[in-house]
Amino acid sequence: MISNIVSKFIFRRTIVLYRCKIRMESNFCYTNELSFINKMYSPVIPTYRVLNNEYIQKSPTVQEIEMDTNLLVKMYTTMISLNIIDTMLYECQRQGRISFYMTNFGEEAVQIGSAAALLSDDIVYAQYRESGILLWRGLNFSDLINQCYGNCKDKNKGRQMPVHYGSKEYKFVTLSSPLTTQLPQAVGAAYGLKQMQKNLCIVCYFGEGAASEGDAHAALNFAATLICPVIFICRNNQYAISTPIQQQYGGDGIAARGPAYGINTIRVDGNDIIAMYNATKFAREYTIQEKKPVLIEAMTYRIGHHSTSDNSTMYRSNQEINSHKNKIPIVLFKKYLEQFNLWDMNKEENFINFNKKTVLEAITIAEKHKIPSWEDLFTDVYYKMPNHISHPVVEETGWLV
Amino acid sequence: MILSKLYTRSTRRGSKFFRLSLPINGRPSCRNIHFTYYPDTRTVRTGEVKEMNMFQAINNALHLFLEKDKTSVFFGEDVEFGGVFRCSIGLKDRFGQSRVFNTPLCEQGIVGFGIGLANVGITAIAEIQFADYIFPAFDQLVNEAAKCRYRSGGQFDCGKLTVRAPCGAVGHGALYHSQSPEAYFAHTPGLRVVVPRGPVQAKGLLLSCIEEQDPCIFFEPKILYRTAIDTVSLDYYKLPLEKAEIVREGDAITLIGWGTQIHVLLETADLVQNELGASCEVIDLCSILPWDAETVCNSVKKTGRVIVSHEAPLSQGFGSEIAATIQEECFLSLEAPIGRVTGWDTPFPHVHEPFYLPDKWRCFESIKNTLEY
Numbered sequence: 001m002i003s004n005i006v007s008k009f010i011f012r013r014t015i016v017l018y019r020c021k022i023r024m025e026s027n028f029c030y031t032n033e034l035s036f037i038n039k040m041y042s043p044v045i046p047t048y049r050v051l052n053n054e055y056i057q058k059s060p061t062v063q064e065i066e067m068d069t070n071l072l073v074k075m076y077t078t079m080i081s082l083n084i085i086d087t088m089l090y091e092c093q094r095q096g097r098i099s100f101y102m103t104n105f106g107e108e109a110v111q112i113g114s115a116a117a118l119l120s121d122d123i124v125y126a127q128y129r130e131s132g133i134l135l136w137r138g139l140n141f142s143d144l145i146n147q148c149y150g151n152c153k154d155k156n157k158g159r160q161m162p163v164h165y166g167s168k169e170y171k172f173v174t175l176s177s178p179l180t181t182q183l184p185q186a187v188g189a190a191y192g193l194k195q196m197q198k199n200l201c202i203v204c205y206f207g208e209g210a211a212s213e214g215d216a217h218a219a220l221n222f223a224a225t226l227i228c229p230v231i232f233i234c235r236n237n238q239y240a241i242s243t244p245i246q247q248q249y250g251g252d253g254i255a256a257r258g259p260a261y262g263i264n265t266i267r268v269d270g271n272d273i274i275a276m277y278n279a280t281k282f283a284r285e286y287t288i289q290e291k292k293p294v295l296i297e298a299m300t301y302r303i304g305h306h307s308t309s310d311n312s313t314m315y316r317s318n319q320e321i322n323s324h325k326n327k328i329p330i331v332l333f334k335k336y337l338e339q340f341n342l343w344d345m346n347k348e349e350n351f352i353n354f355n356k357k358t359v360l361e362a363i364t365i366a367e368k369h370k371i372p373s374w375e376d377l378f379t380d381v382y383y384k385m386p387n388h389i390s391h392p393v394v395e396e397t398g399w400l401v
Numbered sequence: 402m403i404l405s406k407l408y409t410r411s412t413r414r415g416s417k418f419f420r421l422s423l424p425i426n427g428r429p430s431c432r433n434i435h436f437t438y439y440p441d442t443r444t445v446r447t448g449e450v451k452e453m454n455m456f457q458a459i460n461n462a463l464h465l466f467l468e469k470d471k472t473s474v475f476f477g478e479d480v481e482f483g484g485v486f487r488c489s490i491g492l493k494d495r496f497g498q499s500r501v502f503n504t505p506l507c508e509q510g511i512v513g514f515g516i517g518l519a520n521v522g523i524t525a526i527a528e529i530q531f532a533d534y535i536f537p538a539f540d541q542l543v544n545e546a547a548k549c550r551y552r553s554g555g556q557f558d559c560g561k562l563t564v565r566a567p568c569g570a571v572g573h574g575a576l577y578h579s580q581s582p583e584a585y586f587a588h589t590p591g592l593r594v595v596v597p598r599g600p601v602q603a604k605g606l607l608l609s610c611i612e613e614q615d616p617c618i619f620f621e622p623k624i625l626y627r628t629a630i631d632t633v634s635l636d637y638y639k640l641p642l643e644k645a646e647i648v649r650e651g652d653a654i655t656l657i658g659w660g661t662q663i664h665v666l667l668e669t670a671d672l673v674q675n676e677l678g679a680s681c682e683v684i685d686l687c688s689i690l691p692w693d694a695e696t697v698c699n700s701v702k703k704t705g706r707v708i709v710s711h712e713a714p715l716s717q718g719f720g721s722e723i724a725a726t727i728q729e730e731c732f733l734s735l736e737a738p739i740g741r742v743t744g745w746d747t748p749f750p751h752v753h754e755p756f757y758l759p760d761k762w763r764c765f766e767s768i769k770n771t772l773e774y
Contacts, residue, residue, distance in 0.1 A: 123521070157554035166553045173520060174553035178544045184510045185545070188517020188525070195472055195499065195523055202517075214537070218510030225505055226514075380551045381590050383560055383614035386643060386691035389590075 049269035079108040106303030109329030113276025125186040137170040142362040151369035179210040183219030190228035209240020223293035237302035242315035258295035270298030436664040446634040456626040458600035477528030512538035519559035532568035546616040547591030560614035567623035575751035581713040593617040594689040598663040605640030622660040645693035651680035654706040669764040705736035737774035
């Protein structure tokens with residue numbers, strides 16, 4: 001009864017505001033009523049999903065979701081591949097073979113679902129938990145492994161910590177550790193694409209914790225006012241290391257901020273790869289056509305530890321983690337594929353065994369490669385090496401060689 | 402009652418202004434300019450020339466570059482209408498709003514946005530309204546712009562980014578309209594930091610910065626915008642980065658500075674010549690990072706004595722780097738300790754600006770002591 005009254009009240013209010021707006025044809029309107037604007041005015045943004053977790057039998061058919069079966073299977077196998085490489089590199093770190101690692105457990109759908117909906121020329125600016133995009137785009141296991149080992153085959157020349165991937169070939173801008181710095185950069189790059197009249201967009205990934213940085217505010221505001229074709233994808237996985245979302249923000253997540261900046265926004269079930277695919281595709285079509293930004297907030301859960309330097313049971317219970325395990329994207333998607341006979345246990349076993357072998361081989365080879373030449377410590381600081389860098393280098397050479 | 406209060410207030414304030422505009426202790430105004438501008442006599446000018454002040458020379462450089470590179474963009478706070486210092490006048494009308502535009506008021510956004518543009522191959526010229534307000538973008542400049550090429554193994558870079566920012570004392574700028582933050586950035590491998598001393602250098606060095614394939618920070622001493630008037634070539638010309646300029650040759654002592662301080666040092670050099678009969682060699686460093694240690698050390702090896710002078714505070718100012726390098730390279734040539742005449746280790750004050758600045762009298766005193774050592 002009470003909620004009914006409240007909702008009626010909100011409804012009437014909204015209508016009044018709406019009418020005012022229309023009548024005044026401007027960005028503001030007047031009221032005689034002294035009251036605060038609060039959550040009542042903005043109902044919780046619903047989460048878009050396609051694959052229904054609780055009632056899996058009611059899932060739409062492949063025809064209904066208008067997707068190619070090959071694409072669906074490729075999406076699934078990439079998720080599995082990401083899982084395999086994560087498991088094995090995580091173990092590598094535990095054995096002290098690599099210095100650091102960050103897994104993607106639970107967030108495979110956000111990455112691969114969105115990557116599948118993009119063109120391969122769309123440029124990606126990522127945070128660090130987006131390795132799946134590189135796998136989707138065709139990067140080899142060995143390229144990822146070489147980066148983590150920092151050997152002479154690493155594109156970064158062994159300069160960055162593991163997981164800081166980058167690939168010019170696959171339009172994946174090299175990651176850096178400072179959070180959110182990539183957001184305003186993505187907006188600038190998007191403005192550049194518009195300037196060059198290319199029918200492409202920039203896709204920029206970040207976590208919900210990173211969204212608290214000042215750069216996130218800068219980016220959303222710049223994207224809206226300078227009208228840039230950029231898709232922001234926020235991975236809301238409930239935690240920024242140990243900080244739960246309740247300590248990260250007081251509003252309705254990240255999605256609620258989008259409209260405040262004047263950005264078209266959608267909240268998606270990040271564990272539902274089809275929903276993620278559809279939302280990104282929808283966003284991309286809009287962005288390319290209108291050259292305007294879109295914000296996607298993908299709701300998910302970080303199943304793994306934050307990194308290999310973190311023990312997440314210090315701040316969350318095993319029970320909590322386990323309660324999310326039946327909702328994880330791989331399980332959800334596998335049930336769906338099995339339902340339509342697109343996948344089975346046999347295929348899964350073969351795929352996993354084959355890929356585990358491939359990853360192991362790649363690791364063995366990566367370990368045998370030497371680190372890059374000592375000269376690579378000094379190159380690329382500037383386009384040409386200035387005197388003050390080359391001078392000591394020349395002096396030291398006698399000692400180093 | 403309110404009216405009468407307002408009245409008294411305004412008259413009181415008015416009388417205060419009136420008093421200030423009258424000579425106090427022989428000073429005509431509290432807004433003194435602490436130097437005399439020395440026009441450039443060494444740079445070769447080709448083609449058609451024009452009398453310009455520094456903001457006009459910068460404006461001319463921007464016009465020439467935006468004309469040359471058709472995809473380049475210029476942006477910052479309030480640049481569309483010509484900029485708060487008139488540096489971007491006429492740009493928007495000529496090149497359109499898609500290439501010359503205002504951004505929201507957010508420095509970290511401006512620099513981040515510029516890095517992104519440069520990432521995809523667009524020449525980005527960003528303006529930070531005052532160098533004092535560059536610090537919100539410190540992270541983007543130091544962690545991102547400077548390290549972009551290095552961390553990606555040369556796969557990505559933002560070499561096409563140039564950040565312009567007015568810097569230095571202006572007579573009454575106090576804490577947040579007077580700073581010289583070059584030393585903060587001089588500690589960052591990957592950046593280029595450049596400061597011109599007049600219109601001729603501003604145009605040539607700015608065009609070099611824009612074309613250089615590394616991210617550059619171009620600090621423009623704002624007091625020179627209108628006071629520095631010189632004959633500037635209308636041609637598209639560049640002056641070399643990483644190269645110091647010997648502005649005046651001498652044999653008794655080397656004076657090193659940059660920006661406005663060069664004019665203070667030139668005036669001091671005249672004073673030293675007249676009072677002490679010693680000739681000073683004045684070097685404009687031009688590029689703070691990477692800097693031209695060779696020219697500096699060659700000069701010190703010749704004179705044996707040296708003074709470094711800058712407006713920024715003493716401790717960890719760029720003068721320390723120069724002094725340390727000189728003592729390492731010229732130990733056997735030095736005949737006196739290296740002198741540093743700089744701003745005090747305080748925030749930049751408002752009414753005490755004349756006491757804060759390393760003016761010609763402080764420079765003279767230090768030179769005299771060094772020569773007598």
